[in-house]
Amino acid sequence: MDGGRRLLRSVDGLDPALASPRAAVAGAAAGPFHGFSFFHPRSPGRAGFPARRRPRVRHDAGALTAILRLPGLGSALAVAFLVGAGLLGVMENGQYAAFVQEYGAPRDIVARAIGFGIDSVTIAGQVEVTDKEILAIAGVNAKQSLLFIDANEMRNRLLALPLIKDASVRKYFPDRLVIDVTERRPYGLWQKDGAVSIVARDGARIDTLNNPKFETLPFVVGDGANERIGEYVALLDAAGAMRSKIRAGVLVSQRRWNLKMKSGVDVLLPEVNPKEAVATLAQLEREYGVLEKAVVTLDLRVPGKLYIRLTEEAAAAREAAHTHGKGAH
Known part of the structure; x- marks a missing residue:
């Protein structure tokens, strides 16, 4: 349960995850997605959190700013080179749109490869709306990366549903998304x-x-x-x-x-x-x-x-x- 004594439930039904950009560039389907696990929004260090180096944080004018520690420059450049080479090939063959549809945008492929995919989602506050409905309405899928999703746009999509009175979408780097909704209750x-x-x-x-x-x-x-x-x-x-x-x-x-x-x-x-x-x-x-x-x-x-x-x-x-x-x- 979260701090508001609301039940946090597992989320299923997302698109299969993508493998490394090397597999994507080669046009092969990726391995299975790791799935989504759940955490308290204020407890990113709980057991089960993906074993990656934690970001350092600082308070800047009341805002919480994450300073991301990227993997080695050589790995990032290698990934970028492979993605770029693959994109050049698919663009020449007129298959860019199909490539993006299958594997996601190039920037998201690179971001996922260096550790900024969406490996876990926390959903809280829902009663009548199901987890799958919230994910579908917000537009969360395994082709995205946490770096480039638009949290405000996701929130606006949720607010367009009459049953949802308020919503918040927060990104916790490197790979966790938190969605909190307040429903309108039948009166x-x-x-x-x-x-x-x-x-x-x-x-x-x-x-x-x-x-x-x-x-x-x-x-x-x-x-x-x-x-x-x-x-x-x-x-x-x-x-x-x-x-x-x-x-x-x-x-x-x-x-x-x-x-x-x-x-x-x-x-x-x-x-x-x-x-x-x-x-x-x-x-x-x-x-x-x-x-x-x-x-x-x-x-x-x-x-x-x-x-x-x-x-x-x-x-x-x-x-x-x-x-x-x-x-x-």
């Missing part, structure tokens, strides 16, 4: 134009509702209702035991709420102090069972008053009873 359901979406607390749309486990989340309807779902949840809290009888909240003209009850009754709430009106409704329900009566709407928009619209059958029966009562006199 409610929002219906607009007939489609129902799962939304986060801030109203951001996460996904289309296609899993029954989310059907019990607070449900709002109407333009802008997703951005004010917190208000609706506050109304549910004010309802107390009556909460289980409320099916959805409908935002009217982006000004006030109506409650759609499971019985089919519509409750019209005022724009000002709607929680107080809900508390009044809860009391009426406890004492008189108003939601179980033959009513269509309960209008609480005027403070201190309740206007009731009966069903057609109930209204007709009431009118008949009233007329009969007059005739009896």
